[in-house]
Amino acid sequence: MKNYEKKSLVTTIALFFIPLLILASIVLYMYQVDKIKDIEQNILYKMKDYTFDFKGDEFSLDIVQDDKQKKLFKIYHCEEGLCAYFQIPTTGPYLLKVIYDKKKYEKVYQEFLIKIFKFSVVVSFFLLFLSVGFAMYSLRPMKEALRLLEDFLKDLIHDLNTPATSILLNSKLLRRRGDFEEIERIELSAKSISSLYKNLELITPNEMAKSEDVSLEELVNGKIEILHKLYPKIKFNKNMENLIIKSNKNALDRIIDNLLTNACKYNKKNGEVNISTNNQKLIIEDTGIGIKDVKKVFQRYYKENDTGLGIGMSIVKQLCDILDINITINSVIDKGTKIELTFK
Template sequence: MLQEKRQILQNYSNDLIFRLKDLHVNFDKTNIYPRDEKFQSAIFDSDKKKIFSTLKSQNVSLDDVIYLSGNQIHFIKEPESYYLGSKYVIIEIPDDNIWFENIKYKMILGFLLAFLFMIVIGYFISKLFLRPMRDALHLLDRFIKDTTHELNTPVTAIITNIEMIDKDLLDEKLAKKINRIEIGAKTISNIYEDLTFITLNNQILSNNEEINLSNILKQRVDFFNSIATMKKIEFETYIKDDIFIFCDTKKISKLIDNLLSNAIKYNKIGGTIKVVLTKNSLSIEDTGKGISQENLDNLFDRYTRFDKSVGGFGIGLNIVSLIAKEYDFKIEVSSQIDVGTKVKIRW
């Protein structure tokens, strides 16, 4: 900026020195100090004492040629002769900041262009690097969908045929074996339904209707009773009759199944599961390991597991959360370590 102003100031100083020379020669005719609306000026003697000044800035340095003082630009020049006793001539013009505005806009424009360029490059690079991961996830998704589809028929066939067997006609050893097969088949069936729900991203169309929640809850407790028996877990049910709710039968069954499955999975051997159904709520309480307070906030996150010793995919409670959000159910969870966990659904 100073370099750009130097030539202008040089011209102003030459003009002033010419006028000083004229005043010096004709001082007996006129003694008016030369002024100009384009600049301010001052003259100093050889001892650097001010002779006369119209400068706005009082901070004057005679050791530099050109410098910035506040918002004023000063230019120092020495005349070839001591006109009016002056050894130093100072020219002053305001710093109009136009140069800074130009640079500022150039910087902003350059930054925006560079930022846009980096976004475009970053987009293509990220696509390039994420393509293998995206392809792998696509293959995994297809594998899960194909696997769950293939599992449906044999699992359904196993459960249907087991339910048709009259266990009272079997001897004790064979009845135990059949019971183990039933438990395994039901476990696989529950996992299949969870995976189907997740892979469809909760896009299953809801066939909402008035359903008897009391009957459905009793059926689901009976379904899981054989699995609970393997861990010597007993159900304590307090189910009020004829509680009706407007929702999809499959989805409310899936919600109940995941809560009961977790209550069995994380319960202790010989524990109990308390199931209570009232007009506006369903609560399932176990006597298991419990959940720490810091883990309760992430309880419904997908693939979250706090106990690695127990099997599972970490998707059961996430499905419960998705179904609850769809029907505007409120979920309340309270838990104590080594005491148990209680999950309450309100509507």
């Protein structure tokens, strides 16, 4: 299950489960209050029966002064436990106080609470099971739509590669007949389409073998050569050691391509891109417009302006995770962005 499917599933379960749990809690609370009253009323009737013959040791007795505040045949919570007052069949100003011991009442009360707790756990699990079932059922149309969209995207990616490759091949053949500026523009545009194709091809990357010796400087030089033609006003500054990484060349090519392209695309006029290596780090720093929300930059389809598709940095993050590359971003609006790739 993909991340966005997990988030949708968890959100739907929560939206269904929480209101049901709140409603069930209210119902159980009302049932508890009502049941406690029934227990106390049942004890009260037993007290009344006890006053007829005074048999048994369930209750204790006391004689108290009669006053207007003491109502007959009513349960009171007193220090001794539960108490009730009954009329003595005499003419004296006294009442019979029947007492249900506090420890006995607490035992009955705790037994009832345990039953309520067990019942609450059963109800909670039932509601959770119901919520999961409802969420999975409600997400089925969305999953089907996403599956169709992914199939369509795969077909589109496959069809996109053929014309891009054809344009590149034909532009190279045209170069043999003469080196024109128009041919170079066509070739650069075709390479841009090819780069987009490679990004779309890796939109759902799987495990990759890290068995190739990759020269970072070689990859960076190749990208700078193309980007310098696309962005002639951008100045590239390099301070690189010949760092060889054991990794996957195609995946690293995608990572560096996206990062350098963004450094140029979102740079200022006559801006700079500084590329350096330090121990096991590749550092790319630009003088561009900066990133407003660094935390969201790796989210798929997240864009801070109208340009691009919002998938480049998402692919970069996924590839970095697969290749065990730690990526960090520091950005200041209107000053620039610094990205560090740490190779393990």
